[in-house]
Amino acid sequence: MNRVNLAVLLVLLAALLAGCNRTDPQSDARLNTVTTELAEIHQHNLDLTSEMVKLKDEVAVLRARNATLQASGEVKPSIDTGRADALQAEILSLTKRVSDLEKQLAAQPAVTTSKPAEAEAAPKPVEDKPANDAGAADRQSEALWPLVKSGDKKAMNDLTELANGSSKEFRDKVIQQARDWVKDEPESKQARLTLASVLVSRFQDLRSEPMKQGALAGEIVTEIDKALAIDPDYYEARHFLAIMKANYPTFAPEFKTANVDLDKALGMQAQMPWEESFCEIYAAYSMWFRKQGKLDDALAKVNAGLEKSSQDAGLLAEKEAVLAAQAAQGD
Secondary structure: OOOOHHHHHHHHHHHOOOOOOOOOOOHHHHHHHHHHHHHHHHHHHHHHHHHHHHHHHHHHHHHHHHHHHHOOOOOOOOOOHHHHHHHHHHHHHHHHHHHHHHHHHHHHHOOOOOOOOOOOOOOOOOOOOOOHHHHHHHHHHHHHHHHHOEEEEEEHHHHHHHHHHOHHHHHHHHHHHHHHHHEEEEEEHHHHHHHHHHHHHHHOOOOOOHHHHHHHHHHHHHHHHHHHHOOOOOHHHHHHHHHHOOOOOOOHHHHHHHHHHHHHHHHHHHHOOOHHHHHHHHHHHHHHHOOOOOOHHHHHHHHHHHHOOOOHHHHHHHHHHHHHHHHHHOO
């Protein structure tokens, strides 16, 4: 995870369930099924869109070469656009399926209760990802922690990536180290943000435990809020919070007010030297509009980002998603 938004993608599943304590096991099962399919489609859609962008670049190069060869009278190489056309069709289909799934999620009734619903069957144990060598992970974290505590953003992202790709035991250790740092330095905004970031890696261990996912999402937001209370101008925390809220489902209160945090992040960017990570806010803002069907606003926002960085992969992928949604809407 080289950027905060990649970590926040993991928050989506937890945020989806945060605050929705349900008493109907069948509703739980339906929600889990739809949520899982939605997450898989979103990831597949991103993969396809990225491939589409690459293919379009290749086609543009071939067309330019064709023009040169044609002018010189040489034979033109053929251009195979079949794969790009197939991808476009699949993206349109996926976009419609995402829309249908989000409507199903919005229609799920939420009932507050003091007791979590009992699972119909014992959850399957979650297997760790293929873990990094334990000793190597420990050595890497030991090297990263001094940099993290000095405020090095890349080191913090590297540490979170390390936790994501390692064993649960290693994640436990890193999270505890972050908690200890917060305990020792409760007024450290870096400590609060680091704890929130490494806590994101915990979602993979709670796939079958929506109540714990919700509690974890709440703890992450609490740490970010505390970081902003310490320093209201702490851009990294505002960036994290804005993208997290934009990834909530459309029916969640956090989603409805995500534009406030997105606007604050953009306002702060205007006072800072440009960084490529700023593109993530434009992409998230576009997605926020797109999820509501406000496609003209979404396109305007992603284009504003592309004016800042015309080759950013995240913005290009988001623009393809907006254009696909517009095409699907026109059908």
